[in-house]
Amino acid sequence: MTQMPNAEAIEAWNTVLFDKFVQFRDLLVTNLGIHGVRAIERLAPSAGERIVDLGCGFGDTTIELARRVGPTGRVVGIDAAPRFIEAARAEAAHVANASFDVADVQARVPGGPFDAAYSRMGMMFFASPVIALRNVRAALRSGGRLCMVVWRSKAANEGVAVSEQVVRDLLGDPDKGDQITCGPGPFSMASADVVSDQLAAAGFTDIGFSRSDAPMRLGNNVDAATEFALSLGPAGELVRLAGEAGIARRAEIETAIRAVLAPFVRADGVFAGSSTWIVTATAP
């Protein structure tokens, strides 16, 4: 039987990651939101345009794009995980000019041709990014714009980096075994060199990278921030993959993460720097 290339990552998004995104939705929407709005402004949607939102998740950005293109425009949210699409359809039921489709972008981008393609953190999980980007380009009309937000390096996202490092110091590099993961991972498009080559190979032109920095809220206090780090992102992923060892050393791991996050505590919560690329390109 032929295995779909992103089957494992899609299963992860439809199960363990969907549940975590529901649990931490407020924090995630706030943290991704700052960069996402900057990218929407960079894309500058105009009334009447047709836009595709790639890896749309709960559809927050699809709804915002639909508002910006107005009643004569149309936005299609695409996600590979059926549970995200089900949630997005329910939340956008009142939005007449938004619709949603389940699709792996690496397999197809339905609904085109589009004037523009947008993505907030939905493009880092492909086994073959060039094939996925080629599908996006083919779904755009000639002159259509792509604008996507992706994480810059882990080191530039300091809350993530310090939490991962202490967990790695304690647990080493656990064997993934037969556990599911989200594939290449959230930092797979951190290199502007690599991504600009991928975009060029997919046939895009006018490729540009604009750095977006913003504080990332990790939680109301250090306990909440520790729980967040252990649930989502590389630190939590190491603990999950470590299985029994992760469970057995949980208290020790929590203490170590609390200690490295302590310097990030402010009066209004725990904040660390976050950094993304807003990537733009044109389909010739």
Ligand SMILES: C[S@@+](CC[C@H](N)C(=O)[O-])C[C@H]1O[C@@H](n2cnc3c(N)ncnc32)[C@H](O)[C@@H]1O
């Ligand atoms: C980090 S979340 C971002 C969700 C949303 N864009 C947001 O900003 O809230 C990544 C999203 O990409 C979706 N995704 C992962 N791999 C995909 C693929 N191959 N094709 C389409 N969507 C995919 C996931 O299901 C998930 O909803």
